Amino acid sequence: MSSDQTTSDLAGAASLPRAVLWDMDGTLLDSEKHWDVAVRDLSRWLGGEMSEQTRLATVGASSAGALRVIFDSLGLAHEPEALAAAKEWMYSRVETLFADGLEWRPGAREALTMVREAGLSTALVTNTERRLTETALDVMGRHFFDASVCGDEVPAGKPAPDPYLRGAQLLGLDPRDCVAVEDSPTGTAAATAAGCAVLVVPGGVIDVPTGPGRLFRDSLVGLTSADLAAVQGCIRT
Ligand SMILES: [Mg+2]
Known part of the structure; x- marks a missing residue:
């Protein structure tokens, strides 16, 4: 050397x-702010306001993971059709928010x-x-x-x-x-x-x-x- x-x-x-x-x-x-709006809106759509603890558990989660957390927080059964509908709703909401900026x-x-x-x-x-x-x-x-x-x-x-x-x-x-x-x-x-x-x-x-x-x-x-x-x-x- x-x-x-x-x-x-x-x-x-x-x-x-x-x-x-x-x-x-x-x-x-x-974009986490868009996901924040979408998961809170989804929780309301499914029947209840999201707690901060539930929100934190969804940060960085996969969509399947986030849906499980939200369903559990609301006491909802993990019915495949209900999960699929919730996922579609959440993605449509995020798509709208992404398109807005x-x-x-x-x-x-x-x-x-x-x-x-x-x-x-x-x-x-x-x-x-x-x-x-x-x-x-x-x-x-x-x-x-x-x-x-x-x-x-x-x-x-x-x-x-x-x-x-x-x-x-x-x-x-x-x-x-x-x-x-x-x-x-x-x-x-x-x-x-x-x-x-x-x-x-x-x-x-x-x-x-x-x-x-x-x-x-x-x-x-x-x-x-x-x-x-x-x-x-x-x-x-
Ligand atoms: Mg991230």
Whole structure:
């Protein structure tokens, strides 16, 4: 090795992740507020006001998971037809709200651009189903993502590791070489279970527990490739 500079450069390059796996709702898009309105309206439609405890249990959940929580909170049986009708109602409500205006989380668009310019692979890894994700992809720009995984395309949604395992697989990578970016405890648990290092950018609705392989940041504003290297590094130490 000829100089310290070379050594340091190699060390830096070695610690960059191969890919970034992006959560969507609450991480890239300020869409948790739309889900908040939709699940509360759904609860009312099904027969009762939603408690804060129930609301928190639905944050970052798959739609099937959220529906189970809401049905349980209202004492409703998990009848397949009733669940299907509730899901349709909720998705229609969210579609309307998305159409009225989807907004980026602070720094999200710039962070996506930075990751692209750094030459890293990317996948969108969301619990939201394909139907709504397609609308969101149109808004965000499909060029930001090499692949996308939706909640209805894996055996189990977050907090199960399946969506992140599938995201890494679609990119041909080991999840341990990928950094996930998440805002919720549910999504962070999924990424950790898949073996990804996680950059946690809390949305403020509910706290994400600290733990090994997790680094926290207040927002995506000013995110650099060095920051991503630091996240990747925290899973190897
Ligand atoms: Mg989220």
